[in-house]
Amino acid sequence: MVDQAETLRRTPLSRDRILRAAVALADAAGIESLSMRNLAQDLGVAPMALYKHVSNKDELLDAMIDLVVAEIDPPAPGAGWKQSVRGRILSARQALRRHPWAPLAVESRNMATPGLLAYLDSVVGTLRAGGFSADLAHHVMHAMGSRVLGFSQELFDTARDTGRSGAAADQPSADMPPEMAARFPHLAEIARAAAHDDGSVVGPGCDDQFEFEFALDLLLDGVERLHRQGWTSAHRPG
Amino acid sequence: MVDQAETLRRTPLSRDRILRAAVALADAAGIESLSMRNLAQDLGVAPMALYKHVSNKDELLDAMIDLVVAEIDPPAPGAGWKQSVRGRILSARQALRRHPWAPLAVESRNMATPGLLAYLDSVVGTLRAGGFSADLAHHVMHAMGSRVLGFSQELFDTARDTGRSGAAADQPSADMPPEMAARFPHLAEIARAAAHDDGSVVGPGCDDQFEFEFALDLLLDGVERLHRQGWTSAHRPG
């Protein structure tokens, strides 16, 4: 036992081992717990040892992001652009379910990593192969924005809390306290509608997956319509 | 002069004065510079003095968010639901242009403040008044997500950097270094398209406002179509 721990401790550090431990730590305890000190402790090593393999925390985060992006499925071979893009975005969403800290990491960096650029390039390629003009493809990529990476884009995202602190924060119950229902009657009404919607008052307030696909399909259907109409950038003529 | 400074320093602290100074500091220097110590210094006061008026930094952020939300225009009286919602979202976006730190604050809190709930309630009310079922209104609010507050939802948001550090980070030039163009040909292509798009190679790479309205209209048009079709939740029948 002690030998094993000792052996583990003496296993030489490597960039790869650090990245794996970092992802595991962020998965388990949230990105708030991912400090260089905590990470070093998990690896049985002094904090400053990490800096021999990683130049700083930002670079570590970049590498972690690339690991997550690499989990996104490749495009389905036979499918058209719509099914292909839809499938990849849903796959990206699954990857984020495994690594709920990833959106926070991406937003905190606000920089493109190589793996991320490769993914975006591939999605654009799918659109172009589907007959989109470069112009339309460009605007479509902007319109999808972070959703192309599977981000929920919800205003209040329980997954974000999970990514932050690892713990599963309890979702706000579908029925709100009465004084709130009085102040915000319309919100109370749609909350009630959502509760009835999935058949049980005690069930999950909203079906995240349904909401995500609803929004995604709204967007993709709109894009398809523009594409079929041969949309072209009409702004700033000349 | 010194008298005036002295007077200012002796002006009694108040929650209101603190909030105003906090917003001003975040506007000018980015939310990263909004520390209790910096804020106290701006007010000519000891850091701990703030805690007599604000219970902690999170509560301060909540109050700041409500100030920004309060800047969103009320709904235009005569307009239909679509113009009304569109107008408010564009107004929200203008508020965010004045306070680029606000999205980061909202995301960091991930909690609804009273002012924010009131705004959302009002938007839902507009939809309901436009004939939307509670069911559809609910899903539409999810589909819009943070966009209803004017968030750009871009993957790489230069405004986010501005909100973080106050400085205007230089936008990645429309033409990428050649080795990148080789690795990501499709991205290079749409970047070129965007550059030609607005007529000048040296002009702004992308027109943020255009991209925002493009995405917003894509969404609103789709929503209008669903509404006219009398869409109803078809998932989980029974």
Place this chain on the structure above:
DNA sequence: ACGATAGGTGTACGCCGTACACCCGTCAAG
């Protein structure tokens, strides 16, 4: 045999939020 070098360590600095004890001016009650 030996010097360079890669890799792990320990210490320290300057930030952060904030708990806690303190202190003083004002003002109401006796």
Place this chain on the structure above:
DNA sequence: CTTGACGGGTGTACGGCGTACACCTATCGT
């Protein structure tokens, strides 16, 4: 007029963070 409570500003200190820097040591090519 005295006194005591209390609202509000201060100073110190704690534990956390990222990381610069000097140091030590084991390995390896010459």
